[in-house]
Amino acid sequence: MSLYLGIDGGGTGCRAAIADAAGRVLGRGQGGPANINSDPFGAVTSVLAAATAAMAQAGASPADLTAVLGLAGGGMQDAARAMQARLPFARSLVVNDAVTAARGALGADDGILVAVGTGSVLAVQRGGQLRQIGGRGFLMGDEGSGAVLGRTLLARAMRAGDGLVPDTPLLSALRDEFGGFEGIIAFGTGAAPARFAELAPRLVASDDPAARAILDQAVAQIGDAVRVLQDGDRLPVVCTGGLGPFYATALAADWPVVPARGTGVDGALDMARAWAP
Amino acid sequence: MSLYLGIDGGGTGCRAAIADAAGRVLGRGQGGPANINSDPFGAVTSVLAAATAAMAQAGASPADLTAVLGLAGGGMQDAARAMQARLPFARSLVVNDAVTAARGALGADDGILVAVGTGSVLAVQRGGQLRQIGGRGFLMGDEGSGAVLGRTLLARAMRAGDGLVPDTPLLSALRDEFGGFEGIIAFGTGAAPARFAELAPRLVASDDPAARAILDQAVAQIGDAVRVLQDGDRLPVVCTGGLGPFYATALAADWPVVPARGTGVDGALDMARAWAP
Numbered sequence: 001m002s003l004y005l006g007i008d009g010g011g012t013g014c015r016a017a018i019a020d021a022a023g024r025v026l027g028r029g030q031g032g033p034a035n036i037n038s039d040p041f042g043a044v045t046s047v048l049a050a051a052t053a054a055m056a057q058a059g060a061s062p063a064d065l066t067a068v069l070g071l072a073g074g075g076m077q078d079a080a081r082a083m084q085a086r087l088p089f090a091r092s093l094v095v096n097d098a099v100t101a102a103r104g105a106l107g108a109d110d111g112i113l114v115a116v117g118t119g120s121v122l123a124v125q126r127g128g129q130l131r132q133i134g135g136r137g138f139l140m141g142d143e144g145s146g147a148v149l150g151r152t153l154l155a156r157a158m159r160a161g162d163g164l165v166p167d168t169p170l171l172s173a174l175r176d177e178f179g180g181f182e183g184i185i186a187f188g189t190g191a192a193p194a195r196f197a198e199l200a201p202r203l204v205a206s207d208d209p210a211a212r213a214i215l216d217q218a219v220a221q222i223g224d225a226v227r228v229l230q231d232g233d234r235l236p237v238v239c240t241g242g243l244g245p246f247y248a249t250a251l252a253a254d255w256p257v258v259p260a261r262g263t264g265v266d267g268a269l270d271m272a273r274a275w276a277p
Numbered sequence: 278m279s280l281y282l283g284i285d286g287g288g289t290g291c292r293a294a295i296a297d298a299a300g301r302v303l304g305r306g307q308g309g310p311a312n313i314n315s316d317p318f319g320a321v322t323s324v325l326a327a328a329t330a331a332m333a334q335a336g337a338s339p340a341d342l343t344a345v346l347g348l349a350g351g352g353m354q355d356a357a358r359a360m361q362a363r364l365p366f367a368r369s370l371v372v373n374d375a376v377t378a379a380r381g382a383l384g385a386d387d388g389i390l391v392a393v394g395t396g397s398v399l400a401v402q403r404g405g406q407l408r409q410i411g412g413r414g415f416l417m418g419d420e421g422s423g424a425v426l427g428r429t430l431l432a433r434a435m436r437a438g439d440g441l442v443p444d445t446p447l448l449s450a451l452r453d454e455f456g457g458f459e460g461i462i463a464f465g466t467g468a469a470p471a472r473f474a475e476l477a478p479r480l481v482a483s484d485d486p487a488a489r490a491i492l493d494q495a496v497a498q499i500g501d502a503v504r505v506l507q508d509g510d511r512l513p514v515v516c517t518g519g520l521g522p523f524y525a526t527a528l529a530a531d532w533p534v535v536p537a538r539g540t541g542v543d544g545a546l547d548m549a550r551a552w553a554p
Contacts, residue, residue, distance in 0.1 A: 133439035140432040155417040162410035
């Protein structure tokens with residue numbers, strides 16, 4: 001039996017689907033965060049949980065499966081190869097989640113992907129070639145991502161408490177909720193990016209001046225990156241991920257924003273079928 | 278025998294001294310990084326290494342010592358109390374390193390402390406009252422610190438590689454040295470702040486446009502914080518820490534910058550003598 005497993009994994013969770021050669025989906029599953037750079041052990045656990053659920057539903061075994069996994073951190077070649085070698089499927093290919101997201105969102109067409117959830121990454125597809133920029137993780141990149149937005153908000157709450165920037169109702173409320181400076185620092189110590197990203201929906205929904213300032217800066221950063229990728233063109237822009245709808249609205253003033261054709265799981269399944277012998 | 282132990286511990290190393298009631302120093306020692314919030318186990322190890330060396334030189338035993346320890350992360354009350362309870366000295370007081378640095382640098386005088394090494398913290402002393410701002414750690418604060426400067430430099434090297442900001446010789450050289458994007462990300466994964474801070478001396482010595490832009494922003498942030506602490510006054514400003522000389526030069530254009538009276542170890546010893554029964 002020849003079946004195909006597609007997995008899309010980000011900083012907050014991963015999703016799996018198994019399909020046959022005709023593209024009919026036979027099983028689906030979900031798992032936890034899957035960043036193979038910052039937490040390789042957690043990532044393999046999450047991936048196998050999602051795959052196992054999908055296999056149970058599809059009545060499939062690992063030996064049946066040609067698997068393509070688009071995972072956060074999958075751009076790190078050593079980590080990707082180490083994971084590939086450990087997976088139980090007949091064939092496994094681990095790529096960055098931007099690759100599967102772009103394939104799902106754009107198909108074979110030219111266009112720009114703005115994928116923003118817990119992390120962020122952008123890519124342009126031109127003539128079948130994909131060029132990725134941004135991303136690079138929570139510590140030194142992921143501009144505009146949910147995790148970076150949450151961290152920026154908490155940092156600003158502390159700076160406002162110090163009198164370094166104007167205080168606002170939202171910042172003051174956060175200091176109270178977290179237990180002041182010490183509580184915020186304790187929260188941050190060792191917290192996974194997904195914990196910071198939990199603040200993003202509240203930020204996006206807020207009309208607090210500090211929230212607007214943080215979001216305006218994030219939109220400007222993502223907009224700059226789209227401009228670099230357009231390189232004078234006006235390619236269609238697809239926004240995916242948990243913050244996709246927010247950036248779609250914000251970017252629509254400047255660029256032709258279009259809906260995604262499919263998900264990262266669709267892209268991974270599509271790649272798996274194309275890769276099969 | 279009544280002796281006094283003063284310890285000053287930051288993100289890169291800690292220094293200890295033992296003195297008698299007359300202030301005569303009988304022994305000194307050094308140890309590794311001592312941030313009790315981000316690495317409590319490492320901090321207690323470093324502190325005991327430094328204290329043990331000082332005790333050996335002074336011919337003192339723990340039961341002789343009234344100890345004051347100014348440590349990075351010492352503003353976190355729970356962490357400070359937990360460490361106090363575990364230390365072997367007759368009496369132990371753990372405070373934030375800004376407190377001992379201010380006592381050493383300013384004595385009892387009014388003034389402003391700008392302490393910038395691996396981390397950063399600022400404080401104003403007015404009428405014997407100390408008010409600390411900034412700091413808050415590598416993840417969400419420590420503006421202008423060596424670790425934040427190093428991280429900002431590497432992040433900018435990646436953004437320049439993506440075409441998001443202008444590339445420069447320094448940024449291009451860093452990408453080569455670290456092994457490209459993957460090498461930079463791998464370096465950052467789990468690296469202690471002190472590793473990032475190792476880039477700071479090179480940044481400060483460089484006339485590369487990216488280095489100047491990063492340093493100009495850091496000086497502006499530290500300058501803003503000094504302005505907030507001055508609150509309309511023109512108190513003397515003391516700059517300490519590994520980057521103290523750099524900020525002293527930069528701030529001297531706007532403020533009366535004066536040399537420190539003493540070190541953080543001097544401040545800790547002074548507090549220990551004042552605290553003794």
